[in-house]
Structures are given as C-alpha cells and as structure tokens.
Amino acid sequence: MPTNRRTILKQLAGTTAVGALAGCVGVSETDSTSTPDESGNGGGDDGEETTAQEETESAGPAGTFTLWHQRAExxxxxLEQNAEAFTSETKHTADPAEIADLRKKTTSAIPAGQGASMFDWAHDWTGEYYQxxxxxxxxxxxxxxxxxxxxxxxxxxxxxxATVALPYAAETVGLIYNEDLVDEPPETIAEMVSIMEEHHDPENGKYGLSYPLNAYFMSAWAHAFGGYYFDESxxxxxxxxxxxxxxxxxxLDNFVPYQPKDTGYDPQAAVFLEGNAPFAINGPxxxxxxxxxxxxxxxxxxxxPEGDAEPKPYTTVKQLYFTTRVDEDEAKAAAAREFAEWYTTNTDVLSNNAEEFGYIPVYKELAESGDLPAAVEGFxxxxxxxxxxxxxxxMGDVWGPLEDAFNSVKNGDAELQSAFEKAESDIRSNWE
Structure with missing residues (x-):
C-alpha cells in the first residue's frame, strides 16, 4: 500500500545508506558481459523470522528486478553497495548489472521482451525510447x-x-584543474591559454589540456555565441x-593546439590522470x-570567451528508467519502484554521490540546502x-554527423562551412 512504501523510504533514508557507505555492506559481483534474465517471482527472506522492518513493508509478494548500468568502476x-543495502532492509532484491554497450543492449533486448526492469542513463533517450x-x-x-x-x-x-523514470542527479562538463600545477582557475579563455602554453611540452609527454572532442563536450562553445545544434521546438x-x-x-584555435593528437575520450583522460596536463574539460x-x-x-x-559570450554546455539529468519489462508482474514493478523512490530521495545516498563523484543533486531538500561539496558547487x-x-x-541523428564534420575539419580534410552544411544534409536525409 502507498502509506507503507512511504514508511520504508523514510526509514531507509535514515539508516540504510549510512551503513552501506561506511563499508558495512559488501559489494556484489556482477559479470559485466552477461545479460541477466529476470524473474517476476524473485525470492524474499528464506527464514521464518519476522522483523519490525518487515511489518512495515508493502503488501504483496517480494520482487526481484535487474538494473542495467554503464558506470565507471x-x-x-x-551503486552495488546501495543495492545491497536496499535488499538487506526490504523483502525485495535489487540486482545491478554492468552492460558494456547499454544503448545496443537496451534497443535489442527490450523490444524482444528481454532485459532489465530499469536502466540508468541520462534523460536524452526519453523521447526516442518512449515513442x-x-x-x-x-x-x-x-x-x-x-x-x-x-x-x-x-x-x-x-x-x-507519461512519467517513465525518476531523477537523481544533473551533470555537465566543467573545468577540472590540477592544484599542483595551477594556483587559481582561469576565468577567461585568454588566461587559460596562457597557462596551457606554460605547460605544453608534447615531446616530453606534457600537454596543456585534456579534452575529449565529442559533440556533448563541445556544446558549450557551439552555444556560447548564440548558436545551437538542434532546436527541438x-x-x-x-x-x-x-x-x-x-x-x-x-x-580549433584555442584548445586543439594544446591537446594530444588523438582527441578520443581515453587518450585525453589518461593525460590528466597521469599528471601530465594542468587542465581537463570533463564531467563529474x-x-x-x-x-x-x-x-x-x-x-x-x-x-x-572575450566579449559577452558565455559557455553554455549541454546539461543532462541522470535517471532510473522504467522499461516495459517492469509491467510483467506487480512484485517486480513494486520492487523497482521502491528502489527508484528510495535511491532518488535518500539524502545519504545523494550526498555520498555528490561528495565522491560530483553528482549535482536534483532532490530539492539537498539541492537547496546550501551544503554541497566544493566539487559540486563548481559543476x-x-x-x-x-x-x-x-x-x-x-536529436539522436545529430551526434554522429556533427562529430564526423568536426573531425574532418580538425584533420584538414574539409572546410568548416562546407563540412557542417554536409552534416546537416546527412542528418535531414536520416530524418526522411
């Protein structure tokens, strides 16, 4: 019943996450290459003891659900600690599973009646997946x-x-700087270029900047002067x-000259992680x-930049999506909903995510508290x-042609205007 589920949320928020995040709950092992099937009749407690916690649980059978994700280690x-904490305090079982290519897996498994009840991803898939x-x-x-x-x-x-997910954080890219190399972060592009020049020494493996040049990461500057990728209205x-x-x-003028030649994510990330660049443009x-x-x-x-321009990066909301597999039986649906409600409103879980990973809270109680870590304030x-x-x-058809156009210009194979005119033509052909 609704009242009972609210009671669970309140109780878990006060106790469960604290124990899990203090390391009291072990981390479950998940095979990153597997595609777990789900049972709508997942088990609850095997024993006959009844705890005070169990007496407040919602009516109906225990449910087991799988949550697919593609998170860093x-x-x-x-997430696995949080899932074990939730499982230990309720009759339900939460089973997070890492998927190497989440988009490929969700778009193939869900229409085939397979896969997870929920998956963890940003909000940009909402319209496409719902339709x-x-x-x-x-x-x-x-x-x-x-x-x-x-x-x-x-x-x-x-x-x-339709409400197809629950949100737990916002994210975007910001400027990350190595405090051993930079005393104060630059406020302008000109100041940043000056510092990058000081540290850039590619012959000795040193660079001015770590910056993956994909469409999402580049959006701040495409929007800075009043431009845009796609007007959905x-x-x-x-x-x-x-x-x-x-x-x-x-x-092209201010950043590319100070980066490693390979502007893919992993090579760019490695430069900063090895202490060989003063700056990274990256996310939480x-x-x-x-x-x-x-x-x-x-x-x-x-x-x-100079003048009135301001960087306007794309922002995303991280959320737990409910897939059509959640509708197979009420036990599975109840388990998935209760976990999503708990995870997205539990201030201990959300505070830890902010402290450890720079997640920007979207739960108002925490987001408006004025008591967020410095990293979160920066992002x-x-x-x-x-x-x-x-x-x-x-929007899904925009990313690939955009990146192809930019790379062709960066590599000297095309002129800027003509490359992006061709990208627009390619995108419109895909729409048709």
Missing part, C-alpha cells in the same frame, strides 16, 4: 511526488504526459549557422578516476549556464 561499486515503446508509464503507481525534484529534473523524466538544425561555427573555431563521472589516481583537483565553471555553476540536451527523438 568507482560509481559501479557505490519506440521501450518505456513504462508509472505515473499512477509512484508514491513519490515529482514536486520534490527540481523543475528541470521533473521535465526530464516525463514525455507526452521547431525541429531545426543550426550546425552551419555562423554563431555555431564561431564556437567550433574557438575550439571523471572525478572517481581523478581521486583514485591521487590527483588533487579543483573544479570551476568553464572560462569565458553546478556550469549547470546554471547550460542548456538541457533535447529529448526529441530526432
């Missing part, structure tokens, strides 16, 4: 009111009036607009690796400047 371990029939509307079944989350988070988990592309091209020129998901590599890092908002400044990724299904 440190974040994966935290393709992959997601379940839980509007009438959730106990948590969406008003407890920030307004952008409320909007992110809904599409066409009018279903209109802006890649070849002069204001957008000005942003790409900024990257990177902080776990930064910390584990012993780098003392600070986080600041992205520096400003939150970039979030405040940013713009949400469109969740329109057509």
């Amino acid at each position: 440190a974040e994966k371990k935290a 393709n029939g992959f997601l379940s509307d839980q509007s009438e079944s959730l106990d948590v009111d969406l008003s407890v989350y920030t307004q952008p988070a409320q909007a992110a988990v809904q599409f066409d009036g 009018n279903v209109e592309l802006g890649l070849s607009k002069e204001a957008t091209l000005d942003g790409f020129r900024l990257i 998901w990177f902080l776990g690796d930064v910390k584990s590599n012993g780098i003392d890092a600070g986080i600041a908002r992205l520096p400003s 939150s400044k970039s979030v405040a400047l940013g713009t949400p990724i469109p969740s329109h299904p057509n």
